[in-house]
Amino acid sequence: MICVFLVATYTDGQPTESAEWFCKWLEEASTDFRYGKTYLKGMRYAVFGLGNSVYVGHYNTVSKNIDKWLWMLSAARIMTRGEGDCNVVKSRHGSVQADFQAWKTKFLNRLQALAKGEKKACSGKCKSASCKNKKKHKEEAEDSQSHAEKNNSEEELMESSSDAESSAEEEKSHGSVIDMEDLGNVMNRMKKAKVKTKPCSSTSMLRGRGGCYKHTFYGIESHRCMETTPSLACANKCVFCWRHHTNPVGTEWRWKMDPAEKIIQEAVExxxxxxxxxxxxxxxxxxxxxxxxxVKHCALSLVGEPIMYPEINSFLRLLHQQNISSFLVTNAQFPEEIRSLVPVTQLYVSVDASTKDSLKKIDRPLFKDFWQRFLDSLRALGEKQQRTVYRLTLVKAWNVDELKAYADLIALGQPDFIEVKGVTYCGESSASSLTMANVPWHEEVIYFVQQLANLLPDYEIACEHEHSNCLLLAHHKFKVDGEWWTWIDYERFQELIQEYEESGGTKIFSAMDYMAKTPIWAIFGARERGFDPSDTRFQRKNKTKDISGC
Structure with missing residues (x-):
């Protein structure tokens, strides 16, 4: 019998929840004299690890440890430990799935060889945990019945055979510029996924069946809103990411850069x-x-971290020159870029958690100083004169507690608005453990927002969009004579931004200069619950409650 271990490395190099007990037991057994060094003698095994190389200090730590602990207990490795890399840029075969398929092919070939009796004892002296079968011209670790008797130190075995087998081609490409076109099918899938998300509100509005929550809150015309980004990369790997982590990740721009003019031209087309x-x-x-x-609006969101794009200011200026309003979302990991950003119609920061530990668990950021960057980003947002928004995504059982901590973060950045939205379930993914049970009901979102509003004397619930499971808290300065002015005067914004550019940035303006009155149907408590009465509500025949949002 051969035992195959498929294991993933999670946050901080720790195993996933389902593997915690096993790893703890195996580690203790490997160092416990009561078990003895030959406890697993006669057992044959193979290990394949799943990890992400952007987490340099913890890449595939769990698979390396399991391989090491099994060897220390005299188990016999039948072949090289495999590694699957979720970082599509550095993956040896282009994706974690392709990495596994390549390893599986070698594994099946090895099984056939073992079944035919083609065995060769391992000397036990191989540091890479693999032996070279000269006859077959393949680098494979062989079944060893005697390696436990060899007097080799633990350090001689240990390190990943995958590291030892890194090709010269990979070394050559390390740190080099990467063309997104080289990512092939991964990018194609991302483009298809993008198209699937975009029409959710625009097609409804084309049919007169209502717009998205941004139409209710800010007066966006959903069918004229272009969703795009100049950067597919992101510095986080959020558990609720709808892309299922097929996008590249990184802490700095390392990719081939297209000019802003080309990106906008192709996006509009x-x-x-x-x-x-x-x-x-x-x-x-x-x-x-x-x-x-x-196109009247551009939502720089959904895909990647647009603020990472080196020419983001040129990109925004070109949008404004074409009378396209800008809605830019950032994950609050680039404070200096936020400070140097030119005025945008509305600037968002995603606030996915209220404490350092919960943010680390939910966003899984790449930066080691992620919390300081997060706080500095909120402070940078507070320095902006134009409209600013905190965007909170509620994930039941993950980040719906610690209201006081949320209130403290809001005091730090003093945003004009706070969007609170229930997480949208995007299907099963090996990269996330979220299920439909983590999606809060609309009543639960309302309760959370009401409790949060009680801690914020300067804010009040202004708008609601029931279908998107979303509410809007607004600063009292947008409530004029008892009426809310959360909508945007887009024509006035274009006039103001043109004057700003012509004056060389000296003629500044504020969010109050281009606000517009919010219609009654969009106000929290209205019977329409955020649905535009000029459109026709469409009900599904099966009458299944829709909690997916827009």
Whole structure:
């Protein structure tokens, strides 16, 4: 019998919850004299580890340790330990799935060889935990019945055979510029996934079935909103990420950079092409179809960390020159970039947790000083004159406690608005343990926001969008004579930003200069619950409650 161990490395080099007990037991057994050094003699095994090389200090730590502990108990390794890298940029075969397939092929070949009796004892002196079969011209670790009797030190065995087998090609590519086109199918899948997300609100508005929550809160025309990003990379690996971690990650820009003009031109054309696909589709309103062909808003969100793009300010200026408003979202890990950012229509910071430990657990950031960067980003946001927003994503059983800590973070950045939204379930993923049980009901989101509002004397619940499971807290300065002004005067913003650029940045303006009155139906407590009455509500025939959001 051969035991195969498929193990993943989670936060801080620790095993996943389901493997914690096993790893603890195995580690203790390997150093406990009562078990003896030959406790697993006769057992044959193979190990394949899952990890992400961007976490340099903890890459595939669990698989390395299990391999080491089994060897210390005299188990016999039948082949090289395999490594799957979730970092598509550094993965030896382009993806973690391809890494596993390559290792599995070698493993099956090894089983066939063992079944035929082709065995060769390992000397036990191999530091890389692999032997070279000259006859077969393959680097494979062989079944060893005697390696426990060899007097080798633990250090002689240990290190990952995958490290020893790193190809010259990989070494050459280390630190080099990476072209996104080289990521092949991974990027293609990301593009397809992007298209799937974009039409959720724009197609509804084309049909007159309502817009997204940004339409309710800020007056965005969803069918004229272009969702894009100049950066696919991100500095976090959030547990609720809808991309299932197929995107590249990093703490700095290391990729081939397209000019801002090219990105915007292609993004606008892609938006138009998507809208054109709905020409003649039953239910699409002709006037909205024509409107949708002219981009009015750009949401720099959903994919990657746009603020990482080196020419982000040029990108934003080009948008404004084309009368396109800008909504930029950042994960609060780049404070200096936030400070140097030119004015945007609305600047968001994702606040996914209220404490250092919970933020680390939920966002799984790459920066070691992630908490200080997070706090500095909030302070940088507070220095901005234009509209600023905290975006809170509620994940039941993860970040819905510690309200006082949330209130302290809000006091730090003093945002104009606070969006609170229940997490959207995006399906099963090996990179996340979230299930539908982690999606809060709308009533639970309301309760959370009400409790939070009680701790914030300067804020009040202004708007609600029930379908998106989302509420908006607004600063009292946007409540004029008892009426909310959370919407945006987009034409006025374009006038102000043009004056700002023409004056060389001396003619500054504030969020109060381009606010617009919020319609009654968008106000919290209205019977419409955030649905625009000029549209027609569409109910599914199965009447299943929709908690997925937009």
């Amino acid at each position: 892609n938006h138009k092409n998507m809208i054109r696909q709905f020409r003649g589709v039953p239910g699409v309103r002709p006037e909205r179809f024509e409107e949708g062909l002219t």
